[in-house]
Amino acid sequence: MSANPFEGYLNDNEKQVDDNLNSDESLLLSTKELLSKATPSLEFCKISVEETVDRLNTNSKTGLASTEEANHRRKEYGPNEISVEDDESLWKKFLSNFVEDRLILLLIGSAFVSAIMGNLDDAISITLAIIIVVSVGFVQEYRSEKSLEALNKLVPAECHLVRGGQEAHVLAAVLVPGDLVCFRIGDRIPADLRITEAFDLSIDESNLTGENEPVHKVTSAINKETFNYDTSGIIPLSDRTNIAYMGTLVKEGHGKGIVVGTSTNTSFGAVFEMMSSIEKPKTPLQLAMDKLGKDLSLFSFIVIGFICLIGIIQGRSWLEMFQISVSLAVAAIPEGLPIIVTVTLALGVLRMAKRKAIVRRLPSVETLGSVNVICSDKTGTLTSNHMTVCKIWCLGSMTNKLNVLDLQKTKGTNFKNYLTDDVRATLNVSNICNNASFSVEHSKYLGNPTDVALLEQLSKFELEDNRPNVKKIHEIPFNSKRKFMATEVFEQDGSHVLYVKGAFEKILSYSNTFLNEKGKIEKLTDAQKVSITECAESLASEGLRTLAFAKLQMKGTEPVTKLTEDMVTDLTFTGLIGMSDPPRPTVKPAIEQLIRGGVHIIMITGDSESTAVNIARQIGIPVIDPKLSVLNGDKLNEMSDDQLANVIDHVSVFARATPEHKLNIVRALRQRGEVVAMTGDGVNDAPALKLADIGVSMGKMGTDVAKEASDMVLTDDDFSTILTAIEEGKGIFNNIQNFLTFQLSTSIAALSLVALSTLFKLPNPLNAMQILWINILMDGPPAQSLGVEPVDHEVMKKPPRRRTDKILTKQVLRRLVGTAVCIIVGTIYVFVKEMAEDGKITPRDTTMTFTCFVFFDMFNALACRHSTKSIFEVGFLTNKMFNAAVGLSLLGQMCAIYIPFFQNVFKTERLSLGDLFFLLIVSSSVFIIDEIRKYWDKKKAQNDPSYYSMV
Ligand SMILES: Nc1ncnc2c1ncn2[C@@H]1O[C@H](COP(=O)(O)OP(=O)(O)OP(=O)(O)O)[C@@H](O)[C@H]1O
Numbered sequence: 001m002s003a004n005p006f007e008g009y010l011n012d013n014e015k016q017v018d019d020n021l022n023s024d025e026s027l028l029l030s031t032k033e034l035l036s037k038a039t040p041s042l043e044f045c046k047i048s049v050e051e052t053v054d055r056l057n058t059n060s061k062t063g064l065a066s067t068e069e070a071n072h073r074r075k076e077y078g079p080n081e082i083s084v085e086d087d088e089s090l091w092k093k094f095l096s097n098f099v100e101d102r103l104i105l106l107l108i109g110s111a112f113v114s115a116i117m118g119n120l121d122d123a124i125s126i127t128l129a130i131i132i133v134v135s136v137g138f139v140q141e142y143r144s145e146k147s148l149e150a151l152n153k154l155v156p157a158e159c160h161l162v163r164g165g166q167e168a169h170v171l172a173a174v175l176v177p178g179d180l181v182c183f184r185i186g187d188r189i190p191a192d193l194r195i196t197e198a199f200d201l202s203i204d205e206s207n208l209t210g211e212n213e214p215v216h217k218v219t220s221a222i223n224k225e226t227f228n229y230d231t232s233g234i235i236p237l238s239d240r241t242n243i244a245y246m247g248t249l250v251k252e253g254h255g256k257g258i259v260v261g262t263s264t265n266t267s268f269g270a271v272f273e274m275m276s277s278i279e280k281p282k283t284p285l286q287l288a289m290d291k292l293g294k295d296l297s298l299f300s301f302i303v304i305g306f307i308c309l310i311g312i313i314q315g316r317s318w319l320e321m322f323q324i325s326v327s328l329a330v331a332a333i334p335e336g337l338p339i340i341v342t343v344t345l346a347l348g349v350l351r352m353a354k355r356k357a358i359v360r361r362l363p364s365v366e367t368l369g370s371v372n373v374i375c376s377d378k379t380g381t382l383t384s385n386h387m388t389v390c391k392i393w394c395l396g397s398m399t400n401k402l403n404v405l406d407l408q409k410t411k412g413t414n415f416k417n418y419l420t421d422d423v424r425a426t427l428n429v430s431n432i433c434n435n436a437s438f439s440v441e442h443s444k445y446l447g448n449p450t451d452v453a454l455l456e457q458l459s460k461f462e463l464e465d466n467r468p469n470v471k472k473i474h475e476i477p478f479n480s481k482r483k484f485m486a487t488e489v490f491e492q493d494g495s496h497v498l499y500v501k502g503a504f505e506k507i508l509s510y511s512n513t514f515l516n517e518k519g520k521i522e523k524l525t526d527a528q529k530v531s532i533t534e535c536a537e538s539l540a541s542e543g544l545r546t547l548a549f550a551k552l553q554m555k556g557t558e559p560v561t562k563l564t565e566d567m568v569t570d571l572t573f574t575g576l577i578g579m580s581d582p583p584r585p586t587v588k589p590a591i592e593q594l595i596r597g598g599v600h601i602i603m604i605t606g607d608s609e610s611t612a613v614n615i616a617r618q619i620g621i622p623v624i625d626p627k628l629s630v631l632n633g634d635k636l637n638e639m640s641d642d643q644l645a646n647v648i649d650h651v652s653v654f655a656r657a658t659p660e661h662k663l664n665i666v667r668a669l670r671q672r673g674e675v676v677a678m679t680g681d682g683v684n685d686a687p688a689l690k691l692a693d694i695g696v697s698m699g700k701m702g703t704d705v706a707k708e709a710s711d712m713v714l715t716d717d718d719f720s721t722i723l724t725a726i727e728e729g730k731g732i733f734n735n736i737q738n739f740l741t742f743q744l745s746t747s748i749a750a751l752s753l754v755a756l757s758t759l760f761k762l763p764n765p766l767n768a769m770q771i772l773w774i775n776i777l778m779d780g781p782p783a784q785s786l787g788v789e790p791v792d793h794e795v796m797k798k799p800p801r802r803r804t805d806k807i808l809t810k811q812v813l814r815r816l817v818g819t820a821v822c823i824i825v826g827t828i829y830v831f832v833k834e835m836a837e838d839g840k841i842t843p844r845d846t847t848m849t850f851t852c853f854v855f856f857d858m859f860n861a862l863a864c865r866h867s868t869k870s871i872f873e874v875g876f877l878t879n880k881m882f883n884a885a886v887g888l889s890l891l892g893q894m895c896a897i898y899i900p901f902f903q904n905v906f907k908t909e910r911l912s913l914g915d916l917f918f919l920l921i922v923s924s925s926v927f928i929i930d931e932i933r934k935y936w937d938k939k940k941a942q943n944d945p946s947y948y949s950m951v
């Protein structure tokens with residue numbers, strides 16, 4: 001479920017199976033037509049930045065002057081939100097429910113016939129019953145719509161806004177034309193923007209235009225003379241190279257732009273309106289339910305036709321037979337089934353959102369229960385992403401790995417005394433080659449956590465941030481593929497220096513000299529290189545992220561024209577710093593549970609092998625033999641997909657991996673038929689997230705690109721939330737099986753009851769109105785409440801469900817048939833017993849039968865709350881909605897027996913307390929028998945551990 005209506009339509013999304021190609025094509029055509037309509041971006045792409053600023057009365061540096069001005073504009077343009085107005089009134093929708101259902105029409109017809117034949121009582125009763133049935137159905141449908149709507153609001157769009165010269169992070173909804181917006185790689189564009197600044201900017205517009213290549217964007221106006229208009233004078237979307245469209249994704253670079261169009265005044269908005277009028281594709285589960293519903297309808301129609309025929313042959317009143325048949329059809333057809341499934345899924349998703357996992361596509365809920373491999377990033381997901389510098393080591397001052405400056409052990413000491421020249425130089429590199437910045441608002445450093453940690457330690461040495469004293473010229477930014485960062489500066493004294501920091505094996509391979517404790521540059525011998533590597537390995541094997549630092553005196557007093565990676569060579573090594581990033585406390589227990597439930601956990605990290613192995617052991621990922629279980633990025637590069645697929649079974653850690661590797665890993669796993677969940681947060685992670693069965697992105701650290709590509713967003717970035725989500729996913733599936741058991745057993749029981757009594761020439765045990773009331777119980781609130789049964793944490797003990805497994809498993813079928821038989825036998829017993837007492841059918845007899853059936857149904861519902869656990873383990877009070885639904889149903893039943901008006905409608909009579917007691921005893925049998933079954937199954941499971949996996 002996402003706010004992006006294009007998903008699965010214009011993109012050839014692998015996960016969506018669309019067999020309806022023709023309608024897709026016509027969809028594309030009408031989309032094209034809509035997109036060629038004039039929006040403000042068409043006007044503004046032809047004029048310069050200055051003119052745009054003038055026309056919108058704003059400023060290209062400081063944005064709109066004030067919030068008042070923005071509020072003023074919002075009154076005119078409305079909020080920057082696209083909501084779909086539902087123009088049909090509730091009344092109309094309600095009334096249409098009477099007309100759309102053919103069975104209901106038939107019932108209304110039969111009421112008419114009754115009235116004409118002078119049977120006014122019957123006519124009124126049937127009409128009332130119809131109204132109740134339709135109302136309950138309507139309320140349920142309405143609820144389902146509302147909960148689906150709520151899903152769309154789970155991931156609100158945000159953006160960086162500049163107003164009155166102040167930058168702030170705000171919701172995209174507050175934007176108005178004239179606002180100035182900043183965006184960078186990974187962001188989603190919040191409105192239609194006229195670009196005013198662009199640095200290496202390219203934007204992925206595939207969700208608007210279908211073009212997969214990102215479009216390079218510039219600031220200059222489109223030249224009216226040279227541009228080849230088509231006859232309509234419309235410049236195609238993809239040619240408006242100075243416009244950033246709402247909903248598109250920044251693939252590279254950064255820039256700024258002025259809002260020219262918001263909400264429906266954007267190209268995105270124009271198409272959104274059309275798309276939202278199209279029904280969303282259904283999830284596999286919903287489709288399976290639809291099919292089940294159809295099969296059941298066919299089956300019940302045959303049975304009912306049969307009943308009707310026999311009844312008429314027997315010479316029963318055809319009108320009564322007709323009414324009963326139609327009511328039976330209404331009851332036996334689980335028309336509420338698809339709605340209950342949708343509501344169950346939607347409510348489940350909302351519940352997951354409260355537990356910090358936002359599922360963006362409904363089908364993912366079902367997939368979650370089948371996940372059997374989870375690939376997770378280390379930093380920030382498994383660890384807390386708060387780094388602290390622990391250890392510093394320099395070759396000159398400390399010579400070997402036994403001698404390390406430990407900033408944590410020597411607490412309270414003044415580290416100023418440890419500032420030998422090489423330590424000082426290392427700290428200086430870590431300071432200057434650094435992009436974190438101090439935020440006065442938050443009174444702490446913000447930025448890359450590694451960079452932040454390096455700045456935070458300066459104060460321990462009474463050092464100040466030295467960056468204001470140098471002039472920065474160029475930078476090679478850090479990225480996960482490069483694994484180092486370099487900064488070219490001019491010092492105050494005019495010297496020209498390159499500062500470099502990064503993964504130790506990289507830096508070491510670029511170095512040929514080192515700085516000693518006196519500040520002298522010496523040649524680096526092979527033996528010394530070995531010492532450095534030994535020390536780095538020793539830091540890393542303590543689980544510390546280990547960086548090496550180096551510098552290079554550059555030639556010339558002029559800056560280089562372009563700083564490239566091959567200039568980073570012949571460096572002077574200064575030292576190593578190790579920083580800790582402790583695992584999140586919740587991760588270890590989560591991993592334990594997942595592994596016990598048969599899920600394979602794989603850690604993918606950019607850190608070194610030793611660091612990764614240490615952390616993996618800390619959090620309980622089994623690394624038995626590092627040779628087999630750990631795979632390094634370089635080795636991965638040399639492997640083919642097949643080779644990887646062959647060994648991946650044993651691998652639990654990928655070290656020194658790049659985002660590109662993730663794609664190979666997912667591919668190899670899927671080739672083996674695994675159901676894979678993969679985490680990621682960067683722009684480069686998007687392809688892997690898309691390919692994974694469940695792509696998981698990070699709500700805090702993740703980019704919009706990653707979020708768009710993912711199926712699920714973790715709002716707290718915490719690995720253990722994945723466990724929560726899987727748990728909920730499995731729970732939802734169980735709940736669906738449980739209410740299916742309930743619905744189908746009731747339905748079978750009602751059908752068989754009437755069929756049997758007809759066959760044995762007995763009078764009908766239930767009349768039409770009574771059958772309709774039973775329909776409300778089985779299609780309505782009690783069934784729905786089974787769908788919100790809280791998750792049983794023990795579902796994690798069961799292995800992941802196979803993707804091909806049916807919903808109606810053998811166990812479920814056996815159970816529901818057993819239940820139905822019990823209800824039928826019990827109800828017929830009561831019916832025959834009552835009838836035998838006086839030899840004829842009185843209202844009392846049908847009242848007893850009717851109430852007996854309803855009581856049976858309520859006990860059945862109670863038994864269906866859990867498939868394997870006794871209600872005494874589950875607890876009577878754990879599902880409030882269930883108790884309310886059953887309570888209300890029983891209250892309704894009492895009304896039907898005791899209130900004169902309803903007695904008329906349902907043709908009932910008052911029963912004595914003793915009668916009720918007797919019925920309770922009879923009907924509780926269905927519950928008691930099921931409890932015995934559960935006890936028995938459990939016994940069997942204890943004796944045979946493999947049995948559990950089958951239940
Ligand atoms: N800001 C930085 N500047 C220079 N080098 C860095 C920086 N951050 C990390 N490194 C180096 O690059 C290596 C890999 O970092 P990378 O960011 O790829 O891993 P990560 O993505 O943070 O980890 P994970 O994949 O576990 O989330 C680190 O081990 C470190 O040596």
Ligand SMILES: [Ca+2]
Pocket residue numbers: 330331332333334335336775779
């Ligand atoms: Ca029904």
